[in-house]
Amino acid sequence: MTTSPNWECLQDNHLQPIASTQELTLTEGQDYSLLTDLYQLTMAASYVGEGVETKQASFELFARKLPEGFGYLIAMGLAQALEYLEKFCFSAAGLEALKATGIFAHAPDKFWALLASARFTGDVWAVPEGTAVFANEPLLRVEAPLWQAQLVETYLLNTLNYQTLVATKAARLRDVAGAEATLLEFGTRRAFSPQGSLWAARAALAAGFDATSNVLAALKLGQKPSGTMAHALVMALTALEGTEEQAFSAFHRYFPTGALLIDTFDTVAAAEKLAQRVNAGEIELAGVRIDSGDIEQLSKIVRNLLPNVPIIASGDIDETEIARLKANGACIDGYGIGTKLVTGAPVNGVYKLVEIDGIPVMKASTSKVTYPGRKQIWRTYIDGVVQHDKLGLITEAKPRSQVPLLQLVVKQGQRLQLPESLADLRSRTTASVASLPPECRDINAPVSCKVNISPELQKLTQQVSEKNR
Incomplete structure (x- = not known):
């Protein structure tokens, strides 16, 4: 992947001073x-x-x-x-x-x-x-x-x-979550640098994670990137098209295998409306994600409403929190881990x-x-x-x-x-x-x-x- 050097030491290379307005990044060809x-x-x-x-x-x-x-x-x-x-x-x-x-x-x-x-x-x-x-x-x-x-x-x-x-963090997370849980690396925005984010994705995948949301890292490593959606899409399309349901429909239309983020406004209300559509045969869901609130309780409610839909939890989760959620019977099938994985x-x-x-x-x-x-x-x-x-x-x-x-x-x-x-x-x-x-x-x-x-x-x-x- 591009985090490691790939260059020739050519005599005609030019190393220009970095001005205050220029971005100091590492690229192929640098010394x-x-x-x-x-x-x-x-x-x-x-x-x-x-x-x-x-x-x-x-x-x-x-x-x-x-x-x-x-x-x-x-x-x-x-x-x-x-x-x-x-x-x-x-x-x-x-x-x-x-x-x-x-x-x-x-x-x-x-x-x-x-x-x-x-x-x-x-x-x-x-x-x-x-x-x-x-x-x-x-x-x-x-x-x-x-x-x-x-x-x-x-x-x-x-x-x-x-x-x-x-x-090491990834291995601990996998050990606690168990072999059946899906673990997704979401740490790019919290890693200490762009290069660090690529190394973090590689280390997480090598130590047991299933996928990374970092597109460049995934493609360079021969993997398929994985992710869900952000609150911005739900808020934007709800404001422009009328309802949260319409926002979900729009995203699902283009990405039917993507998980829906259901905690933008009211997690339970969103799950109830989706359950109605699932039960009516109008939609098949690949998964839903909960990113805030009492994830333990919300996961149990969502599981009752959507019994056959995988639930992904995220939001500053680490191995200690996963252990607590599992001990308390939370209904979670996978975790998106970012900050607590790539920092510490x-x-x-x-x-x-x-x-x-x-x-x-x-x-x-x-x-x-x-x-x-x-x-x-x-x-x-x-x-x-x-x-x-x-x-x-x-x-x-x-x-x-x-x-x-x-x-x-x-x-x-x-x-x-x-x-x-x-x-x-x-x-x-x-x-x-x-x-x-x-x-x-x-x-x-x-x-x-x-x-x-x-x-x-x-x-x-x-x-x-x-x-x-």
């Missing part, structure tokens, strides 16, 4: 390698100046802790991260614009030569998208020349953090250096200590249920009957696997969530699965810590 934080570039220039830019470095991307109220995360965003790495380069126009800032006046000439010929040549290890992970477990590790591994940090964090958040407590994933030139390193800052060395996650199952994970060094022997989660997905800059389908990602997410113990899936007071630190990793951490002191 995405400049979509980074300034300090990535200043550090890279410093590495070149010190002659260490080609030292082999390993960075791992992980969350120190889970967002509040979460018992797990669903890894997502790898496909866009890998596409970015495949296309990694700097255009001549982009480099000229960077030079023009004056910030790099003292940077060595070799820095510019390095960027001009930039390509990603490293290895990437990653947890497959749709896999449940826990705090301190790497979603991804980049092993590459230091300057390359440094420069890609910002983009990798951007796509993995946000898509992992949305995928962020996944604060970080990207930290763990090894440089074969030397394990760690951060020792208060409350931000990291584990040194390149690592693997080993998962233990009993009867298909996750018991615990072990975080250990990649040099350790494979534990008996444990499954490694990190897989080699890029070797010397070349992808080793074809992109996966949404159906495959959805299936993996469903199976991964189903494998978690009930206390981990609880949405009120979740208890995350235990992650054991191997004795070898504990020993290395102590050694590096003492060396740092």
Whole structure:
């Protein structure tokens, strides 16, 4: 889809300054390698100046802790991260614009030569998208020349953090709603940016949603967009043509498989009039949507009036509200989820250096200590249920009957696997969530699965810590 770069680093590209009246949007053909934080570039220039830019470095991307109220995360965003790495380069126009800032006046000439010929040549290890992970477990590790591994940090964090958040929310929503409920992604207008809305749609579909209302995202992903109608149509046609019934008739005439939004004026009155027409054989309804009011009570009344018509609920609904509605016997067949899916407590994933030139390193800052060395996650199952994970060094022997989660997905800059389908990602997410113990899936007071630190990793951490002191 168009959220990931698709360009050639042509010499005749022109990067024009953005005027205050222009819209700052990302399009195909732009230099995405400049979509980074300034300090990535200043550090890279410093590495070149010190002659260490080609030292082999390993960075791992992980969350120190889970967002509040979460018992797990669903890894997502790898496909866009890998596409970015495949296309990694700097255009001549982009480099000229960077030079023009004056910030790099003292940077060595070799820095510019390095960027001009930039390509990603490293290895990437990653947890497959749709896999449940826990705090301190790497979603991804980049092993590459230091300057390359440094420069890609910002983009990798951007796509993995946000898509992992949305995928985790989507997985929780599906888990609570059940397999039979229809879940529609309605978050485009609430996502943090146009690009974010496309990523959110993809993450939601990959983690179990049935469809998205985002037309561009759906078409780019080979899906059919899905939606209903807005109150504006009902209000406009009622004012112009006389009644709410005429507004419903008009919409149904052109979109007979579309759901009717029945809460613009009086939900019960609208349902009663529609029931009369349905019972008289004048109309067949594909569904109705309720977006406001006491959805629990209204759904029961509407179900009595329209017993064979699917009911969709929307309006700032999340997994907690779905659980409440189900517990109280609400008659709802599907949910349109927007704001609470695409916003919320962020996944604060970080990207930290763990090894440089074969030397394990760690951060020792208060409350931000990291584990040194390149690592693997080993998962233990009993009867298909996750018991615990072990975080250990990649040099350790494979534990008996444990499954490694990190897989080699890029070797010397070349992808080793074809992109996966949404159906495959959805299936993996469903199976991964189903494998978690009930206390981990609880949405009120979740208890995350235990992650054991191997004795070898504990020993290395102590050694590096003492060396740092």
